[in-house]
Amino acid sequence: xxxxxxxxxxxxxxxxxxxxxxxxxxxxxxxxxxxxxxxxxxxxxxxxxxxxxxxxxxxxxxxxxxxxxxxxxxxxxxxxxxxxxxxxxxxxxxxxxxxxxxxxxxxxxxxxxxxxxxxxxxxxxxxxxxxxxxxxxxxxxxxxxxxxxxxxxxxxxxxxxxxxxxxxxxxxxxxxxxxxxxxxxxxxxxxxxxxxxxxxxxxxxxxxxxxxxxxxxxxxxxxxxxxxxxxxxxxxxxxxxxxxxxxxxxxxxxxxxxxxxxxxxxxxxxxxxxxxxxxxxxxxxxxxxxxxxxxxxxxxxxxxxxxxxxxxxxxxxxxxxxxxxxxxxxxxxxxxxxxxxxxxxxxxxxxxxxxxxxxxxxxxxxxxxxxxxxxxxxxxxxxxxxxxxxxxxxxxxxxxxxxxxxxxxxxxxxxxxxxxxxxxxxxxxxxxxxxxxxxxxxx
Amino acid sequence: xxxxxxxxxxxxxxxxxxxxxxxxxxxxxxxxxxxxxxxxxxxxxxxxxxxxxxxxxxxxxxxxxxxxxxxxxxxxxxxxxxxxxxxxxxxxxxxxxxxxxxxxxxxxxxxxxxxxxxxxxxxxxxxxxxxxxxxxxxxxxxxxxxxxxxxxxxxxxxxxxxxxxxxxxxxxxxxxxxxxxxxxxxxxxxxxxxxxxxxxxxxxxxxxxxxxxxxxxxxxxxxxxxxxxxxxxxxxxxxxxxxx
Numbered sequence: 001x002x003x004x005x006x007x008x009x010x011x012x013x014x015x016x017x018x019x020x021x022x023x024x025x026x027x028x029x030x031x032x033x034x035x036x037x038x039x040x041x042x043x044x045x046x047x048x049x050x051x052x053x054x055x056x057x058x059x060x061x062x063x064x065x066x067x068x069x070x071x072x073x074x075x076x077x078x079x080x081x082x083x084x085x086x087x088x089x090x091x092x093x094x095x096x097x098x099x100x101x102x103x104x105x106x107x108x109x110x111x112x113x114x115x116x117x118x119x120x121x122x123x124x125x126x127x128x129x130x131x132x133x134x135x136x137x138x139x140x141x142x143x144x145x146x147x148x149x150x151x152x153x154x155x156x157x158x159x160x161x162x163x164x165x166x167x168x169x170x171x172x173x174x175x176x177x178x179x180x181x182x183x184x185x186x187x188x189x190x191x192x193x194x195x196x197x198x199x200x201x202x203x204x205x206x207x208x209x210x211x212x213x214x215x216x217x218x219x220x221x222x223x224x225x226x227x228x229x230x231x232x233x234x235x236x237x238x239x240x241x242x243x244x245x246x247x248x249x250x251x252x253x254x255x256x257x258x259x260x261x262x263x264x265x266x267x268x269x270x271x272x273x274x275x276x277x278x279x280x281x282x283x284x285x286x287x288x289x290x291x292x293x294x295x296x297x298x299x300x301x302x303x304x305x306x307x308x309x310x311x312x313x314x315x316x317x318x319x320x321x322x323x324x325x326x327x328x329x330x331x332x333x334x335x336x337x338x339x340x341x342x343x344x345x346x347x348x349x350x351x352x353x354x355x356x357x358x359x360x361x362x363x364x365x366x367x368x369x370x371x372x373x374x375x376x377x378x379x380x381x382x383x384x385x386x387x388x389x390x391x392x393x394x395x396x397x398x399x400x401x402x403x404x405x406x407x408x409x410x411x412x413x414x415x416x417x418x419x420x421x422x423x424x425x426x427x428x429x430x431x432x433x434x435x436x437x438x439x440x441x442x443x
Numbered sequence: 444x445x446x447x448x449x450x451x452x453x454x455x456x457x458x459x460x461x462x463x464x465x466x467x468x469x470x471x472x473x474x475x476x477x478x479x480x481x482x483x484x485x486x487x488x489x490x491x492x493x494x495x496x497x498x499x500x501x502x503x504x505x506x507x508x509x510x511x512x513x514x515x516x517x518x519x520x521x522x523x524x525x526x527x528x529x530x531x532x533x534x535x536x537x538x539x540x541x542x543x544x545x546x547x548x549x550x551x552x553x554x555x556x557x558x559x560x561x562x563x564x565x566x567x568x569x570x571x572x573x574x575x576x577x578x579x580x581x582x583x584x585x586x587x588x589x590x591x592x593x594x595x596x597x598x599x600x601x602x603x604x605x606x607x608x609x610x611x612x613x614x615x616x617x618x619x620x621x622x623x624x625x626x627x628x629x630x631x632x633x634x635x636x637x638x639x640x641x642x643x644x645x646x647x648x649x650x651x652x653x654x655x656x657x658x659x660x661x662x663x664x665x666x667x668x669x670x671x672x673x674x675x676x677x678x679x680x681x682x683x684x685x686x687x
Contacts, residue, residue, distance in 0.1 A: 352551070
């Protein structure tokens with residue numbers, strides 16, 4: 001008896017009991033669709049978190065953070081100048097494993113254009129600040145070295161800032177316009193590209209009107225701030241770091257001396273494989289500029305990345321377990337129906353044995369039958385899951401909408417067929433070990 | 444050597460702590476081409492004997508040789524192979540697969556024999572033609588009359604060219620005319636050289652066969668050869684009945 005004949009018999013059995021077969025498959029359908037939806041949800045979760053990590057600079061980005069010096073240096077802490085431009089320059093010269101250094105200042109300021117005033121954080125940076133923050137210029141030009149040298153009053157602004165300052169002119173490109181930062185006039189020389197999370201992009205492309213409205217609102221910077229890491233990017237205002245020093249920091253210490261400290265110092269690791277070595281190199285360089293006082297630490301994304309992995313694998317395990325239970329229930333349903341089905345067909349089995357079917361042939365027939373139930377249930381389950389995930393994408397308020405991946409489809413489907421086959425094993429064994437004489441006499 | 448040789452066969456069933464001897468020392472031989480009846484009241488052991496001869500079961504003791512193969516200690520798989528290749532069964536209640544049409548039912552033994560689908564088709568057609576059902580090829584058993592069903596069963600029994608065909612009360616579920624027609628079909632098969640064993644409790648059927656083995660209490664009580672009855676049927680059968 002060959003496999004195809006078994007398949008034919010299986011299909012025939014299923015089609016002659018359509019409703020019963022459908023009920024049997026229901027367990028598998030639900031199991032597969034919940035398994036696949038779970039995979040899709042965790043995948044979406046992982047992507048959302050990774051996107052957040054990426055938009056904020058990725059794993060390569062490390063921030064030099066201030067910390068309290070250790071016990072033995074407490075008394076000497078005043079000797080350290082803190083994070084200064086010296087650190088940035090020293091890193092550029094002395095740390096070849098670092099490929100980008102970005103010293104930054106930041107201040108909350110009143111940003112004014114005619115009668116509109118916003119309170120926004122302004123960043124003073126060097127040209128590297130754009131690359132470090134993965135920001136792109138859409139119109140105009142970025143901050144340049146010349147701007148730094150000439151201490152120019154030029155500013156690069158994010159698209160949401162444009163929308164907020166020129167609300168009456170949607171789509172306006174305000175190159176050459178002058179805005180005031182804390183009253184000092186700055187010329188707009190560049191506008192950043194609008195950044196959209198892949199989530200809202202998907203929703204927009206799915207043609208969801210509500211989503212488009214939400215996105216419009218987001219461009220105006222009024223909603224969803226706590227969910228969208230990109231709001232900060234779209235509302236960025238960047239001026240040359242030197243200009244920031246002279247205009248806003250020159251007399252900001254209590255004794256009216258200039259405050260030379262940086263508010264932020266980031267660097268980028270050239271090669272993630274040499275992450276530890278790079279950190280050590282940076283530590284050596286900064287130990288020199290900080291005169292041996294360990295008043296700095298490193299704010300890395302490693303832990304963040306680890307947390308993502310951990311979260312994803314946790315929710316995958318939990319979700320998998322739950323979906324697995326529903327698949328198991330589906331499998332028990334198949335076993336039950338197959339047992340009923342062979343009881344119905346004891347005589348048929350006897351006839352088959354009498355005309356020469358071996359035990360193995362009967363076994364294969366029953367297993368193929370339940371495998372076919374699993375197979376069809378699996379396919380239907382995938383279809384249901386596709387619909388379910390579409391609904392989830394539409395409804396989900398969070399960043400982490402479901403994403404279906406090919407391996408997830410493969411695994412869910414494989415499980416369905418596997419469960420189908422496994423649930424057929426016991427009924428098949430029972431059917432194949434029937435005594436042919438008893439079976440012929442039955443009924 | 445005879446087609447079937449059995450020697451002092453015993454079959455003992457255990458029911459609770461009681462031992463029941465369904466067969467109690469049976470010795471018998473059947474030559475190739477014989478047409479014979481095994482008769483006896485219920486409980487006489489005739490069914491058990493047929494099960495052993497038909498390789499559905501193995502004896503508790505004794506020797507059983509079919510077509511030169513000793514099957515008295517054969518394994519389950521060996522018995523299946525014997526049934527498939529050398530034995531055909533016809534049952535009282537036809538035992539066709541209700542979801543398969545005539546062609547698929549007749550084809551089934553060859554599927555288990557691993558015959559290619561082209562050859563299966565040829566041989567199934569041959570067998571169906573032999574029993575006169577070419578016009579019912581794609582009907583399912585539910586659409587056929589009892590007589591037609593039994594013809595399908597006979598076609599199925601002979602399709603693998605078995606050495607011996609067992610028929611267990613083949614006319615039991617049929618009216619007398621149709622039963623006659625089926626018996627005549629068996630007779631024709633026997634005349635073309637096939638070995639056929641009919642198991643029945645009906646003496647009028649058994650009386651018309653060339654050889655009659657009478658069972659009682661697990662033993663052979665009588666083994667009668669009636670050489671004359673082979674030549675002409677005792678009852679004239681109208682043409683339209685044979686055409687069923």
